[in-house]
Amino acid sequence: MELRAATIIDSEIQGHYAFFPFVQQISTREHRHDFYEVFLIVSGMVNHHINGNTEQLSQGCLVFIRPDDRHYFSGVTDHNCRLINLAFARSLFDDLAAFLGPQVVQSSLLQSDQPPTVWLSSTERSQLADEFQRWGKQLYRPKAESRLELRVMLAGVLTRYYLNNARSTSKLRPAPDWLTEICQKMYEEKHFIEGRAALMRLANRSPEYVNRTFRLYLNMTPSEFINGLRLDYAAELLLQTQRSVIDICFETGFGNLSHFYHRFKERWGCSPEQFRKTRRDPLVP
Numbered sequence: 001m002e003l004r005a006a007t008i009i010d011s012e013i014q015g016h017y018a019f020f021p022f023v024q025q026i027s028t029r030e031h032r033h034d035f036y037e038v039f040l041i042v043s044g045m046v047n048h049h050i051n052g053n054t055e056q057l058s059q060g061c062l063v064f065i066r067p068d069d070r071h072y073f074s075g076v077t078d079h080n081c082r083l084i085n086l087a088f089a090r091s092l093f094d095d096l097a098a099f100l101g102p103q104v105v106q107s108s109l110l111q112s113d114q115p116p117t118v119w120l121s122s123t124e125r126s127q128l129a130d131e132f133q134r135w136g137k138q139l140y141r142p143k144a145e146s147r148l149e150l151r152v153m154l155a156g157v158l159t160r161y162y163l164n165n166a167r168s169t170s171k172l173r174p175a176p177d178w179l180t181e182i183c184q185k186m187y188e189e190k191h192f193i194e195g196r197a198a199l200m201r202l203a204n205r206s207p208e209y210v211n212r213t214f215r216l217y218l219n220m221t222p223s224e225f226i227n228g229l230r231l232d233y234a235a236e237l238l239l240q241t242q243r244s245v246i247d248i249c250f251e252t253g254f255g256n257l258s259h260f261y262h263r264f265k266e267r268w269g270c271s272p273e274q275f276r277k278t279r280r281d282p283l284v285p
Contacts (some may be wrong), residue, residue, distance in 0.1 A: 001031040005089050009035060012143040014092040015150040017136040021236050023081040026073040037065045037087040038157065040120075042129050043187050046081035047074040051114060059184070060120040062128070062161055069115050082187060082232075084132045088154060092147075096155055100163060108163050118161045122175035126218050128157070137269030175217040178203065183218075183225070192229040193253040196222060230254065231267045238276045245272045 009016045020026050023046055030049070041061040048057050050071040057063070065071065067090065075081070097105040109116055120128060135153055138146035182202040185191055191198040199222050203210045214222050230252040237248045246257055254260040264272050 001029050003031055003033040003035075005033070005035040005087075009087055009089055010143065011089075013139070013146045013150065014089040015135075015147070016087040017132065017139065018085045018087075019133070019136070019232060019235070020081075020083045020085070021232055023073075023075045023079070026081065026083060028072055028074060030070055030072045032068055032070045033065070033087070034067050035087055035089055036067065036093045037085060038154075039063050039065070039083055039085040040125070040128060040132065042082040042084055042125070043184055044081035045076040045079040046083070047076055049074065053114065055117075057117075060122070060125045062118050062120055062157075064109060064116045064162060066110060066115060071115075080187065084129060086132055086135075086154075088150065092151065092154070096151065096158065100155065100158060104163055105158075109158075116162055120161070122180060123217060123219075126220075133267070137267070139269075141269065176213070178205075179213055179217060186226065186229060189233065192226055192233070193251075195226050195230075195253050199226065226253075227263055228267070231264055234260075234264065234272070235268060235275060238272055248272070 023044065026046065039062075041057050041059050043059045045056060045058045048055050048063070048071060051069060056076065073081075131153060135146075135149055138149050182199060185202055186199055191202070200207060200210065210222060214220060214225060218225065220228075234248050234252045234254075237243060237251065238245075241248075243251070249257050249260040252260075254263070261271060264275070268275055270278070
């Protein structure tokens with residue numbers, strides 16, 4: 001199977017964003033593309049079958065896929081996988097390569113048989129996921145603005161994680177195991193719908209300590225973390241079901257419709273109705 005940019009990527013924006021909160025949505029059919037993409041494992045685990053090899057990817061893996069790489073995914077028993085995919089046109093990549101240095105790009109990204117993969121720290125993973133999601137909102141703004149934002153973002157991603165072989169994460173504080181564990185558990189639907197009470201029960205630490213730790217390592221409050229999970233789930237329900245907005249509001253743990261609208265627009269840059277109406281079919285990575 002071949003995926004073509006002409007049917008997926010807006011020619012003016014030159015990029016496409018997709019978020020997959022459930023492993024069942026990620027492609028199980030081998031395919032290639034005529035465009036580039038990067039995908040980030042936000043949480044969980046998945047088997048990645050790529051160019052005749054299989055590797056098990058876990059949260060924090062950032063993978064750069066080239067045109068003609070052939071790949072597909074399969075689930076890992078008892079594990080979900082949440083994945084963000086960013087696809088972009090050949091012409092955009094060629095422009096970035098010319099700017100960043102063709103020889104460096106060639107040696108760092110294009111020569112190996114397997115696609116370049118880096119493993120991000122918890123802090124890096126959280127920050128990059130937020131960066132990708134913020135750009136996802138740009139799809140509803142002027143296309144020239146979205147294209148410029150995409151180019152700036154990709155130049156930063158390629159420079160930080162792939163072209164700078166001397167990059168070091170030694171100065172980043174690794175998140176404590178208990179924080180990583182409860183964040184992973186909070187991705188379960190029953191927990192993020194219950195919300196703060198579930199998080200505090202799982203943490204088994206004082207609210208003040210939990211709040212400080214979230215700010216220190218994730219640069220957000222527990223409530224912001226929970227709302228992010230709920231809003232991602234709400235976006236998925238809007239795309240995958242015909243349920244009403246008010247049903248989705250209460251299903252995802254928001255007890256107030258006005259608050260839900262405010263948070264949804266804050267995260268996605270549009271109302272739930274506009275999101276459902278204008279969102280393109282998600283890209284299969």
